[in-house]
Ligand SMILES: O=P(O)(O)OC[C@H]1O[C@H](OP(=O)(O)OP(=O)(O)O)[C@H](O)[C@@H]1O
C-alpha cells in the first residue's frame with residue numbers, strides 16, 4: 375500500500391517562497407534577470423516564486439531529465455527543451471524543485487554559462503542531502519531535508535502526485 379506522510383504544508387512552502395523571492399529581488403536590482411524553471415518538476419514552484427518577485431524579470435524554461443530513473447538517478451542528464459531567450463549578458467536564476475545528487479544542476483549550470491549568461495544562481499525549493507555527489511553552490515534554498523523520497527507541489531513519482539498542493543514523503 376502507498377503511504378503519503380506530510381512533510382511541508384502549503385503555508386510553510388509559501389512563507390519561505392516570499393522570503394526567498396525578496397532576497398532574489400534585492401540581489402538582482404538593476405540587472406537583466408531571467409528566471410528559468412527546470413521542467414517538469416519546478417513548474418509550480420516557479421509560478422509561485424515569480425509572483426513574489428518585485429523587480430522586472432523575464433521567464434523561461436529548460437527541460438531536463440535524468441533518464442532511466444524511478445527512485446534512482448542514472449547518472450545521465452538529457453536536455454529535452456533548451457531555453458528560448460537570448461542569455462547574452464543575462465543574470466540567470468535557475469529554479470529547481472529539488473536538488474538530490476546535484477547531477478542535473480551541475481550539467482545545466484555549464485550549459486547556461488555556455489549560452490552566454492553572466493551569472494547563474496541556483497534557487498531550489500528543497501535541498502536534499504542524502505545522496506549529494508556534485509557539490510553545486512545553492513544560492514537560495516527554501517527548505518532542507520535529509521532523506522526520503524518526496525512527492526507533491528510539482529514533484530512526481532512515476533509522473534504521479536505533481537498536482538498535490540503540499541509536500542509528502544512517499545513509501546510503498
Ligand atoms: O539532483 P538530481 O539527483 O539530479 O535530482 C534532481 C532532479 O530530479 C528531478 O527531476 P527529474 O529528472 O526526475 O524530472 P522531472 O523534473 O521532469 O520530474 C527533480 O525535479 C530535479 O530536477
Ligand SMILES: Nc1nc2[nH]cnc2c(=O)[nH]1
Nearest residue numbers: 474522523524529530531
Ligand atoms: N520525486 C522525487 N524525485 C526526486 N529526484 C531526486 N530526488 C527526488 C525525490 O526525493 N523525490
Ligand SMILES: [Mg+2]
Nearest residue numbers: 412413414415
Ligand atoms: Mg526536475
